[in-house]
Amino acid sequence: MPHSIRPGDLLAGRYRLVDLLSESGSGRFWRAHDRILERHVALHVIAADDPRSEGLLRAARRSATVLDPHILRVLDAEEVDGLCYVVNEWGxxxxxxxxxxxxxxxxxxxxxxxxxxxxxxxxxxxxxxxxxxxxxxxxxxxxxxxxxxxxxxxxxxxxxxxxxxxxxxxxxxxxxxxxxxxxxxxxxxxxxxxxxxxxxxxxxxxxxxxxxxxxxxxxxxxxxxxxxxxxxxxxxxxxxxxxxxxxxxxxxxxxxxxxxxxxxxxxSRGSGPVRFSAVPELGLRPADEPEVEPTRVVRAEDLPRDEPTTAVPDDPTVAVPLGEAPAPDPDPDPEPTQAQPDEPTQVTALDPDSEADPEPDPDAGAEPGPAASDIDRPTEAALPSFSDPEDPEDRDGREGRSQRPVPGPPPPPLEEPAARPLFAPEPPDGAPARRPRPGAASSTGAGDYWPWDTGTGHGTGHAGADTGTGAFGSMTHTGSGVLDEGVGVDDDQVPGRSTFRLAALLLAGVLLVVAVAVAFNLGRGRTPLGSVPEDEASSTPSSSASASATPEPLTGLSATDLDPQAEPPEENPELTGNAVDGDPATSWRTNTYNQDLGPAGLKTGVGLVVDLGSPAEVRSVELDLVGEGSQVELYVTEEAPTAVADLEPVADVTAGTAESIELEEAVAGRYVTIWFTSLPDVGDGFRGEVSEIRVLG
CATH class of the missing domain: 1.10.510.10 (Transferase(Phosphotransferase) domain 1)
Structure with a gap:
């Protein structure tokens, strides 16, 4: 490979080399910039005479045929200026x-x-x-x-x-x-x-x-x-x-x-974005608003006389630059001032150079001066004042601020209540001290009273009826035993009568429900309480008696092997009859496996299918096994199974050498499948062995 290739070089007149990412032998992997498409690309470069160059170009052409969003595509491959290069997408x-x-x-x-x-x-x-x-x-x-x-x-x-x-x-x-x-x-x-x-x-x-x-x-x-x-x-x-x-x-x-x-x-290979905490937007000014010099609100009378003021008429306050305003006179004992509850709160600008805020004159009105209202600075409300606004000292704004409201005179003492007797006075003219019964009509002073009666307890016979005054007032006791109410008595005013009526209605409703239930039970041929008559109960066989019957071993059994994952699907079929022949000396056994059965094994399981000859109720299965530690699942089906993947086991146990599998409820079926999902370790591998199977129903 030419030694002149370095960052900044231009390859094939198009790819500007940026970073050397890795180097393996004479091959180099670059991050480059495609000057035509203005993007970064990945660039693999080796010498054209390198033995790998032909295979590299062939691999690039094959890779370019694969289109998948997960794969960084090949964009270009060429030999130029003694170099062989392949261009990929940059990720x-x-x-x-x-x-x-x-x-x-x-x-x-x-x-x-x-x-x-x-x-x-x-x-x-x-x-x-x-x-x-x-x-x-x-x-x-x-x-x-x-x-x-x-x-x-x-x-x-x-x-x-x-x-x-x-x-x-x-x-x-x-x-x-x-x-x-x-x-x-x-x-x-x-x-x-x-x-x-x-x-x-x-x-x-x-x-x-x-x-x-x-x-x-x-x-x-x-x-x-x-x-x-x-x-x-x-x-x-x-x-x-x-x-x-x-x-x-x-x-x-x-x-x-x-x-x-x-x-x-x-x-991250570099510093990420810097995140600043949120800043409260207090005192922020729009970009197009001119900057205002900090000012302070003071009274016009406190300014030097030789300086002009900008006070509004009838307003003794003025806004002046902080550097020019005179300091207010110190108060001997400054205390927070408060305003009347019905008055608006006075807002003044904060002065960072003073320890106490100057207060405007209360007589100046609620509206601040124009210069003070234009100050774009944080503000706070003054505490409400409870001083007397009519006090001249308070108008001066100095001594009145330290005064507190004077409490009024205490209320007059309470008058003594009128004397009342401990007991009710005796009624005049010997009249009774009890109230008359509501609605009672009486022609004499004695009359009827509620709830007691002071009348005579005798009556006069008249036309076969007995009338008199007693505990029930003026009710009439007729010969038929019915109580006729007196004239003009309001039933709702008699205490307890509404409760009695409600209780009577509830009792009538209960009696009606009971009557309907009894009629319904009698219509079904049952007793009034809904139980089965004794003659029918004696004729029906007791299910509990049948359930408590002792299970009996089923006879006429035959067995076949079940190994759906084998090729061919069989597991020592010539030995299956030994498991149901009644002879403990003979047995059926599985093949010997190098690894145990189960999800991680070669097979998920093997087993035996016992044919009962005809459908029967299965209550328990007894197994005589050789070796301990077998994991056994039990299935009961109507049809002979070819696999157990879609079946639901009725029992799943880890069996010893002699295992009795009791079912919670009797299950009807013709075929009982004993399915081994784990086999005992026999030293040279894993093998299961069954000497006898007994099915009880």
């Missing part, structure tokens, strides 16, 4: 390696979202047959808007001697990006400046072994793609960028707010 932001080094690892959702965005770009590029070749943290950029941009697609790998990268390496690098974002360590297929992932016994540790708190789905995803455990890729390991991206998008869910949060993690 402004922070690369992932710098972000991790400056701010530490990312949260799981942020990390998964970043890698999912890179995976989306890789899905588009791999669909066109173009791989990146070096998807390391240095080539992943978070721009100023929180978007993800990928640097040097296919071109960066060619500069590092790999002009034909493989798609499989990109998938490993995507998992490495996730590993790096979660732990701050690099475990991908390409090289990177990020520190390598820690190892133990020659193997890279899983993310959860490096940093606590990493969600298990992300840990399993890194383990399966990178094969950290050395067991080979699992069946569910994504084989493409599309599958890995889909898994990460499912984990992230709604990505709202993640790009904005990543902007806060950007590393």
């Amino acid at each position: 402004t932001g922070t690369s992932l390696d710098i972000m991790l080094g400056a701010g530490g690892v990312l949260s799981p959702r942020r990390a998964a979202w970043i890698v999912a965005e890179v995976g989306a770009a890789a899905t588009v590029a791999h669909g066109a047959g173009v791989a990146h070749g070096r998807l390391n943290p240095e080539n992943v950029l978070v721009d100023l808007h929180g978007s993800i941009r990928v640097i040097g697609w296919c071109v960066d790998a060619a500069l590092h001697g790999n002009p034909d990268p493989r798609v499989e390496d990109d998938v490993d690098d995507l998992a490495g990006l996730l590993y790096a974002a979660l732990t701050g360590r690099w475990a991908g297929a390409s090289d990177s400046a990020v520190p390598s992932a820690p190892r133990e016994h020659g193997r890279v540790l899983r993310p959860r072994q490096v940093r606590a708190g990493i969600p298990r789905p992300l840990d399993v995803l890194c383990d399966e793609v990178l094969d950290l455990s050395g067991r080979g890729r699992g069946l569910r390991a994504p084989e493409s960028a599309r599958g890995l991206t889909a898994a990460l998008e499912d984990f992230v869910g709604d990505p709202a707010g993640i790009p904005e949060s990543l902007v806060e993690r950007l590393v």
Whole structure:
């Protein structure tokens, strides 16, 4: 490469070199300025006779065929003046390696979202047959808007001697990006400046072994793609960028707010904007208003006689420059003055050179002088004055300010209340001292009284009726036992009568409801209280008696193996009959696996399907197993199952050598499936074994 290339040189008559960003061997990476389009670009430059030049131009042409907003596009590629160069879009932001080094690892959702965005770009590029070749943290950029941009697609790998990268390496690098974002360590297929992932016994540790708190789905995803455990890729390991991206998008869910949060993690290379605290807008003047010299309001009589004044007629105050106004006479004991509540508050300009504010003459009126009103300075209201405005000393404005209102004479003493007797006086002429009953009609002085009666308690017989005055006043007791009210009595004035009426109405309502309920129960053939008659109850078999019946073992059982994830789908079918033959010495067993079953294993489970011969109610299942620690799920179905993914287990237990699985409620069905999701460790692997199965119903 020519040694004359340096900042400021013009390449191909168009690109002005600005900053040398990195240098690898004889290759250099520049920030340049495109003089034609007036924008910054990224420029990869090597010598034209470099062995990598042909592969670099070929990689640039392939990269230019990929159009994705996440990829910084190739804009130009050429050989000129002994140089081979490739021009890419310029991206402004922070690369992932710098972000991790400056701010530490990312949260799981942020990390998964970043890698999912890179995976989306890789899905588009791999669909066109173009791989990146070096998807390391240095080539992943978070721009100023929180978007993800990928640097040097296919071109960066060619500069590092790999002009034909493989798609499989990109998938490993995507998992490495996730590993790096979660732990701050690099475990991908390409090289990177990020520190390598820690190892133990020659193997890279899983993310959860490096940093606590990493969600298990992300840990399993890194383990399966990178094969950290050395067991080979699992069946569910994504084989493409599309599958890995889909898994990460499912984990992230709604990505709202993640790009904005990543902007806060950007590393600034210069000083950012300076933010000043808010300044209160006091005493601010419009730009077009002339500046006014600070003034102070004083009385005209205090000015020297040889100086002209600008006082308004009938206004003894005037505004003068601060440097020319005489200082007011000091008061012996200055106190805050207050105004009458009905008078407007006097506002005066503050004088920074005086300790006390001069006060205008109260006789001058409420309107200030024109010069004082034009002063554009902070103002404050004087305290209200409670002095007498008619006091001549107060008009002078000096001695009257220290006076306080004189309280008036105290009110006259209260008059003695008139004497009142302790007891009510005796009524004149021997009349009773009780009030008459409301509405009572009496022709004599005795009359009817409420609530007591002083009348005679006898009555006179007349026409078969008994009348008299007693506790019920002038009510008439007829021979029929009905009480007829006296003439002119107001029922609402009798205490307690409204309460009695309300209680009677409520009682009538309750009786009506009870009568309706009894009639309804009798119409259904029940007793008045709604219970079943004894003759019907004795004829109906007791459900509780049937429920309490002792379960009995079912006979005529047959068994088949269930292994939907095997190829072919079978698991020692020749031994299945040993599990239901009644002989504990014979058994059915699974294959021996190098790793346990489950989500992280080769299979999610294997099992046996027991055919009861006909539908029956299953209450419990007894298992005789070889080895402890099996995780067993129990299913009861009407049809023979081909898989259990869509079924709901009726029991899930960790079984010992002899396990009795009791169901909370009897379940009807013909087929009972014993599904192993975890197998005992037998030393050389994992294997499950069943010697006998008994189904009780």
